[in-house]
Amino acid sequence: MKIIIINGPNLNLLGKREPTIYGSETFEDYLMELKARFPEIELTYFQSNIEGELIDKIHETGFEYDGIILNAAAYTHTSVGIGDAVKGVSTPVVEVHISNVYERESFRHTSYIAPNVKGIVAGFGMQSYALAIRSFLD
Numbered sequence: 001m002k003i004i005i006i007n008g009p010n011l012n013l014l015g016k017r018e019p020t021i022y023g024s025e026t027f028e029d030y031l032m033e034l035k036a037r038f039p040e041i042e043l044t045y046f047q048s049n050i051e052g053e054l055i056d057k058i059h060e061t062g063f064e065y066d067g068i069i070l071n072a073a074a075y076t077h078t079s080v081g082i083g084d085a086v087k088g089v090s091t092p093v094v095e096v097h098i099s100n101v102y103e104r105e106s107f108r109h110t111s112y113i114a115p116n117v118k119g120i121v122a123g124f125g126m127q128s129y130a131l132a133i134r135s136f137l138d
């Protein structure tokens, strides 16, 4: 099974960025844990701060992979383009957030991605990604 994790803007700073909200682990370290935990999955990772690059990666993988785990970060709340990309591909997408966006500022309560995803996992810290992977296995 081929799954890609796509992370959006500022998530390259995980480990350094607002650790009280996002924790102190880098994504690269967490990815190694995920790969060890799910050895049966071919897990790829992509991160970009650029909206168009995220859209390109959704197009590139969205007819080939078995699952996309997408944390579009701030673009979740603003990007019609990413929402349309998710709608346009056939691979199921799970929306992920490290924090519980619904207990935060009201602008984080809107998602342009949510209407077209298989499901949403939010608020479990980095574990949100592991739970999203599990959703493809069960």
Ligand code: DQA
Pocket: 009, 010, 011, 071, 072, 073, 074, 075, 076, 096, 097, 098, 099, 100, 101, 108
């Ligand atoms: C986030 C939540 C977003 O509101 C925020 O802009 C992020 C990260 C999360 O994983 O909790 O950058 O997607």
